[in-house]
Amino acid sequence: MVRLLLSATHKSSGKTAVAIGLAAALRRRGCRVQPFKKGPDYIDPGWLSLAAGRPCHGLDFHTMTREEILSTLHRRAANSDVVLVEGTKGLHDGVDPAGSDSNAALARLLDLPVVLVLDTRGMTRGVAPLVLGQQQMPGCPRVAGVILNRTGGSRHEAKLRQAMVRYTDIPVLGAIGEDRSLAIEEPYLGLVPAHESADALPAVHRLAEAVARGCDLPALAQACGTEPLPLAGFPTTKPPAARVRIGVPRDAAFGFYYPGDLEALQQAGAELVFFNALRDRDLPAVDGLFIGGGFPERHAPTLSANRGMREAIRQASERGMPIYAECGGLMYLSHSLSVGCARYAMCNALPVDLVMERRPQGRGYMQIQATGEGPFNPLADAQPAPAHEFHYSRLLTAPDGLRYAYRVLRGNGLGNGHDGIVHRNTLAAYAHLRHGQRTPWATRFVEFVVAHSRGQAPGPYTTAARQAGGQS
Numbered sequence: 001m002v003r004l005l006l007s008a009t010h011k012s013s014g015k016t017a018v019a020i021g022l023a024a025a026l027r028r029r030g031c032r033v034q035p036f037k038k039g040p041d042y043i044d045p046g047w048l049s050l051a052a053g054r055p056c057h058g059l060d061f062h063t064m065t066r067e068e069i070l071s072t073l074h075r076r077a078a079n080s081d082v083v084l085v086e087g088t089k090g091l092h093d094g095v096d097p098a099g100s101d102s103n104a105a106l107a108r109l110l111d112l113p114v115v116l117v118l119d120t121r122g123m124t125r126g127v128a129p130l131v132l133g134q135q136q137m138p139g140c141p142r143v144a145g146v147i148l149n150r151t152g153g154s155r156h157e158a159k160l161r162q163a164m165v166r167y168t169d170i171p172v173l174g175a176i177g178e179d180r181s182l183a184i185e186e187p188y189l190g191l192v193p194a195h196e197s198a199d200a201l202p203a204v205h206r207l208a209e210a211v212a213r214g215c216d217l218p219a220l221a222q223a224c225g226t227e228p229l230p231l232a233g234f235p236t237t238k239p240p241a242a243r244v245r246i247g248v249p250r251d252a253a254f255g256f257y258y259p260g261d262l263e264a265l266q267q268a269g270a271e272l273v274f275f276n277a278l279r280d281r282d283l284p285a286v287d288g289l290f291i292g293g294g295f296p297e298r299h300a301p302t303l304s305a306n307r308g309m310r311e312a313i314r315q316a317s318e319r320g321m322p323i324y325a326e327c328g329g330l331m332y333l334s335h336s337l338s339v340g341c342a343r344y345a346m347c348n349a350l351p352v353d354l355v356m357e358r359r360p361q362g363r364g365y366m367q368i369q370a371t372g373e374g375p376f377n378p379l380a381d382a383q384p385a386p387a388h389e390f391h392y393s394r395l396l397t398a399p400d401g402l403r404y405a406y407r408v409l410r411g412n413g414l415g416n417g418h419d420g421i422v423h424r425n426t427l428a429a430y431a432h433l434r435h436g437q438r439t440p441w442a443t444r445f446v447e448f449v450v451a452h453s454r455g456q457a458p459g460p461y462t463t464a465a466r467q468a469g470g471q472s
Contacts, residue, residue, distance in 0.1 A: 021207030128167035174215025242271035247286035256293030264442035281308035291329030317349035366411030374405035376448035378441030
């Protein structure tokens with residue numbers, strides 16, 4: 001089995017493009033590639049999933065325990081030939097100054113050799129001390145090789161290779177020249193999501209060809225080859241018979257879903273019914289809704305023009321249908337969303353108006369605590385729980401007495417220490433959760449939907465209240 005963590009010395013080194021190309025190039029050679037991405041990312045995993053033909057799973061020290069990280073890697077690596085983990089930023093970067101959550105720490109935890117992608121623009125002999133310095137950091141894992149990226153031609157590449165051979169014992173596994181056609185658009189928050197890009201497949205093909213042309217794939221496989229991962233103790237289970245149907249919009253506007261979370265919903269007894277909020281005029285027959293993140297602001301005119309879907313969701317909310325929404329889902333459920341000089345009507349399932357700003361209004365890791373106000377508790381207990389947020393929108397108007405499911409101990413959320421709007425049986429927050437021991441939201445949500453479908457759900461909007469005339 002070939003196992004590696006692809007990292008870099010700093011952010012914006014072209015690492016993600018190389019990772020996408022490497023996954024696709026190895027897949028073309030008949031390898032079963034299982035991709036992973038460090039951190040709470042949705043966008044890079046979408047591209048890696050497309051390139052590898054398998055769902056990419058996240059590995060994140062903040063939202064997962066170390067046992068969950070190990071379990072995820074071992075479970076998902078079954079029946080694969082290549083385990084490819086893409087890191088974030090530089091090899092030794094992380095939130096903790098001591099490096100406990102760095103890419104290097106992840107490589108050590110998972111026993112993975114590292115391949116460094118080096119942005120070589122403006123550099124020749126200096127490439128050697130750059131790499132040597134990475135190795136001298138305490139706790140540095142084994143660096144199996146480097147890929148020279150954005151080289152300026154054959155002479156430049158030759159000088160870089162000579163420096164690596166003369167001053168280091170680290171092999172050069174490939175070189176990829178500067179090529180604007182290999183770039184993927186980055187409007188904000190990283191790359192354009194693969195599900196939004198009409199050029200996604202051609203872009204993956206271009207990157208695969210560049211990597212296959214510039215990298216010595218057999219040498220990479222030899223440098224990173226190791227024994228298969230131990231899979232004992234991680235049995236696979238089939239989802240039980242579905243007890244409820246949960247609708248999930250999956251389209252160009254909404255696509256930020258962790259594959260493991262969708263599986264957790266199924267394991268808890270949900271049949272997932274996917275629909276298109278941009279095109280479909282009505283909801284499918286479902287018992288609840290999970291509306292994940294995305295970029296609804298980039299599709300606001302189309303979402304607003306689809307009055308049929310907006311009205312169907314508003315009516316479902318008024319009837320007390322359980323709805324759980326994160327970030328983009330919160331924006332879609334609002335009364336309106338202002339983007340620039342335009343104001344777009346949204347679903348009006350929440351009594352709030354939102355506005356897009358030029359700068360991030362919340363970005364990074366969060367710590368939240370349940371207030372007890374929600375229709376269900378997505379968190380394991382009353383202790384602070386991990387989450388993350390990435391949003392440029394903010395609350396513009398809200399009524400007095402609005403109830404919140406979370407206290408924000410770290411991060412921004414909706415502002416003023418609040419997040420998680422509770423309205424009828426809807427919980428909508430900027431906080432993104434990942435299903436796990438500390439945030440078992442998928443299981444809790446399905447349990448709530450099941451209880452509600454049987455007329456047993458407690459909370460602010462019960463079956464008895466609906467039958468009495470729809471007032472909460």
